[in-house]
Amino acid sequence: MDLRELLSEFKNDNIDIEEALDKLKKLPYEDLGYANIDHHRQIRNGYPEVIYCEGKNDEQIIGIIEKMYEKGSNILGTRCRLETYEKIKSIYDNCEYDKTCKILKINNHPIENKGKGKILVVTGGTSDIPVADEVYHTAKFLGNDVGRIYDVGVAGIHRLLYRTEELQSARVIVVVAGMEGALPSVVGGLVDVPVIAVPTSVGYGANFNGLSALLTMLNSCASGISVVNIDNGFGAGYLASMINKLD
Structure with missing residues (x-):
């Protein structure tokens, strides 16, 4: 239940003042001992809190999901183990999982497209x-x-140039690359919209687990490029969404 629903329920005498006060106490955050769930984030930022699953045990993840689910939040978990998903799926049958990127999703209500x-x-x-x-x-x-154009790196740049019209139709572009990380610079020189560069840890030894790609992207000569951390697809997707919703 969000703040508007709570106030409406109280106004219509569907809940009494004590119950309303109890719910308001949990609005800023809820202390589970091992986690403080920021239920207020949806009101402040427009997006609910996202669960970073790596480093948390299954019981902790399920405990966080339970409390968010009670509030009616849509739930996104990143870096989620397959075994963890299988346990969660046995509790919440509307849970979805992508094995490639280890993303877990539970939608309590339809997602409204607010992008421009x-x-x-x-x-x-x-x-x-x-x-x-x-x-x-x-x-x-x-x-x-959201659209996808995959495997169009600079080693065969004609593959990218063939998609120039599609690139120029986007409002925000996220470019994900490892090795030497040159692709964002090339894309940045073809379009007039923000480009978010994501270095990946893909590459041989001197790639230093993505450090070489990160430094290339930070030193790009193309304008309008921002860079997130190595392998931080979530951060790039979140930033792209914020940009896409600006008037």
Whole structure:
């Protein structure tokens, strides 16, 4: 129940003042001992809290989901283990999972598309798809029209140039690449919209687990490019959604 629903329920005498006060106490955050769930984030930021599953045990993740589910929130979990998903699916049958990017989703209500245009996710290679799909599912979950152009890296640049018209029709572009990380610079030189660059840890030894791609993207000569952390598809999808909803 969000704040508007709560006030409406109280106004219509569907709940008494004590029950309303009890619910209001839990609006800012709810202390579970191992986690403080920020129920107020939807009101402040327009998006509910997202669960980063890596490093949490199954009981902790399920406990957080239970409390968010009670509030009627749509739930997104990133870096979720398959075994964890299977346990959650046995409790919540509307739970969905993507094995490629390890994203878990539970939709308590339909997602309204509030984006002003299209977000396009582009990868250098097929090996970048797990991170790119994290971008894709995050942006979709947050209410956006999202498209994908995969495996169009600079080693065969004609593949990218063939899609120039589609690139130029997007409102925000997220470019996901490993190796030397040159693709965002090329895309940035072809379009007049914001480009979010995501370095991946894909590459051989001197790639330093994505550090070389990160430094290339930070030093891009193309204007209008922002860079998120290595393999941070969620952060890129979230930022792209915020940009896409601006007037």
